[in-house]
Amino acid sequence: MLDWLLQNSWAFWLALMLVFVAIEMLSLDLWFAMLSGGALGSVVAALLDAPFWLQVLVFGLVSLALIVGLRPVALRHLKRANSNALTNVDRLIGAAALVLEPTSRLAGTAKIDGETWSARSEDQGPLAPGTHAVVLRIEGATAYLSANVKNY
Template sequence: MDSWLWWLIAAVGLGIPLVVTAMPEFGMFAVGAVAAAVVAGVGGGITAQVLVFVVVSVALIAVVRPIANRNAKQRPELRSGVDALKGRQALVLERVDENGGRIKLNGEIWSARSLDTGQVFEPGQKVDVAEIQGATAVVI
């Protein structure tokens, strides 16, 4: 069997753990094996094949892995529950002051009170949710 075929078998063999374990390093080694198969296909000797395999694999790991790690650390923050409601805009349904009132927030009716004690919001006004305290939205 030709050596290029052995390199392709090695690439497939390295691709299997990539799929099973989700470790991208195996994929980088598989790409290195494909590059070595190309060198073997054009008539390169075993030394050139191994050298290309090592250089391509190490170069991919050295370049791609830090980029992937950096991007993994910069995931967008996903807010859920009441945290997702902070900063949202709501519609005043019943007069809201420091003692209470009602707003429509995210399609639901909420109890609300104003953050500032002297501030009053009349029905029809738009307010912003500063925080959620229990089942009460604190608005500004």
């Protein structure tokens, strides 16, 4: 078994790389992605018939270089890209809405961002169809609207 492993060490490194990729998909911390890069370097070394000790050295050096050099830069870019991104209904707060049906505190509908939503009025009176309003908040599948921008 040991002889086969030494003769086909590329298969060992490839399997290790796939394990690291699978773990990275679960953790999303970029540690195991860097280790899988080191394992990929060892696959290349093994295919070039490098001795096993050199393959281990390549694994360690490439992994260390990726962890120290690439991981901080990648994390910085990921955090910057995600910090200002609003998702789901958060992006609809403050959006323009067009009232489709009479909308009161009890019932109504409005078109928001191209979709029809159940809506409720936050103003004192009902909102007439065709009124332009602003989304103040969303609870569940109901948007709360105000035609009075001062309330926002």
